[in-house]
Amino acid sequence: MTTQTNTDYAAFALRISSGLLFIAHGWLKLSVFTIAGTVGYFESLGLPGLLAYLTIFAEIAGGVALILGVGTRLVSLALIPVLLGATWVHSGNGWLFSSEGGGWEFPLFWAVIQGVIATLGSGAFALRIPGLQKALGQFA
Secondary structure (H helix, E strand, C coil): CCCCCHHHHHHHHHHHHHHHHHHHHHHHHHHCCCHHHHHHHHHHCCCCCHHHHHHHHHHHHHHHHHHHCCCHHHHHHHHHHHHHHHHHHHHHHCCCCCCCCCCCHHHHHHHHHHHHHHHHCCCCCCCCCHHHHHHHHHHC
């Protein structure tokens, strides 16, 4: 039997809230901006359109994985480049996310949060898949 600590509950809270935000951002790209619109936006920034598909997938699949607590450390590390890309995209809009086009502080803060999640691990109430835990080791 294991006992949960405050750190485990804090990791759980960060994991769930971050996962929900990733799903919301991915869903926004699908349902409001549309895939074609998101691809067009990425291309207007000089980025390859394929990166839009990868970003949508990373946000939705990564969000689900975080909520479930599956591969939490690896997933949170993999999401940091997505957030640093968003920081770059919003960097010209100024500091506050309430600025037109959104500022860069939110995606940068969220990238730091992913680093914290990677450090803390899954915490409480995570889905434990023995084979995956064995394969990923400390990154599970």
